[in-house]
Amino acid sequence: MAVINSNLLSLTARQHQGRANSELSSTLERLSSGLRINSAADDAAGLAIGNRMEANLNANDAVTKGINDGISLMQTAEGGLDQINDLLQRGRQLAVQAANDTLSGDDRNAIHNEFLQIAEEVDRISMETEVFGKHPLAPIEQRQPVTQLGNTQTIKDALQVPKGAWDSGRTSGTDPIGFIPEGTEGLTIDINAIGIDDDIQLFTRNGTHLVGTPLVEGAPDNTDATWKGRGITTEQDLKNDLLNESNGFSDQVEYDSSVLYHKPDEYDAANGEKRTVSGMAVTYTGDGDWYDTNINDGNNDPLPDSGAATTTERVTIEKVSEPLFLAVVGSGSYNMKIDWEKMPDGPPKHPLGTPTDIVMSANYGEEADKITIEPTPADSQTLGLDDVRLTTSRGAGLALDTFDQAISKVDGYRSEYGSLTNRFDSAIANLDQQNIDTAAARSRIMDADYAQESSALLKKQVIQQASQSILAQANQVPQNVLSLLPS
Known part of the structure; x- marks a missing residue:
């Protein structure tokens, strides 16, 4: 049927031309973007799969960075442990040296002073080793204030008068008045024995006698009157009555007077003499009313020619490095005054070691898989160094086992870090693969095949050109109707 209003051939040609233009546009988009799927219309399922794969790839990159950060944390911690291990080795060497009975009390005191510096450096390293805001070597809990050891309170709590005020008419005895906590600074203790031999006695928790009157003066059977008047004539008596656990002393206490100085001929009774004992700078005026043991007449007569004899004593300590027990032993009454510049209510605040979670995988649609790096506290208290005392041969012998355990603990920490580091390295290699x-799988789904698309481009360009030509011819068909009309 010959018509002019409807050119079906032209409409068909235009339809195919539009399709050819659309396909050519899609091919050009793929070639210009490099992607086979540029919108959901290209391949809805493929786009969803490719997006999930991309999420996993992005997550793996972040996971790899986090694992590397975990390795850096462990390497930093192990570096600190390596330094602590060196310090422990030196401390153990000092303990072996101090265990030798050829050393004098002063020799062991010097060795113990070096150990105290080692312990402080162990604490400094453990508290200050920091990475990513974490302190892997710090204690996991704050050190709690010690206000009572056994039945003995701190001096601050035990005093019946304000600090710096005289407490008059106190009765001497063998029980500790109180203990002076570690960290106390500018401590001054004054007593006046009011004419009777009542003397200041300062002990460490392990029984080292720092200041006061020795148990035995001169001959082995010549017990000092200060102690004898209280029925204490042997070291066992002293341990039973004073140096016992109920009073707060260590269960491994051992009386030791090797670093004790007390006589006016060894101390300036007027001004005192300063020396370092167990790492503490102590100034002591001495026991001014000491007894002449060279006159062994059984009467314990005072020195007849001792013009320096006095009933007053003073002890000052610049900074207390370990708890010290104070007792005033004798058979009479005395006045006492205690003052200090600083007495801590508890240990200073310190950073805490906390667990560190490291994400090992975070695949699409799954919960994150984590491995926890536990803290490895390596401070002196955790390692047991607080109880080490190298001032006696027995204490040095006991310290050997403490150092062995501390070294073993540090070795265990380093083994944990080494094992986790190797595991993390394997995890990174697995993530890379x-x-x-x-x-590769995402590329097969999402990326354009340039060889295929280039071939398609040529094909669709030819089709487009052909459709354009056919459309032109189809548009000429209605003109044939004109030949049917009369001229």
């Missing part, structure tokens, strides 16, 4: 495989 996953990334390669996932990227």
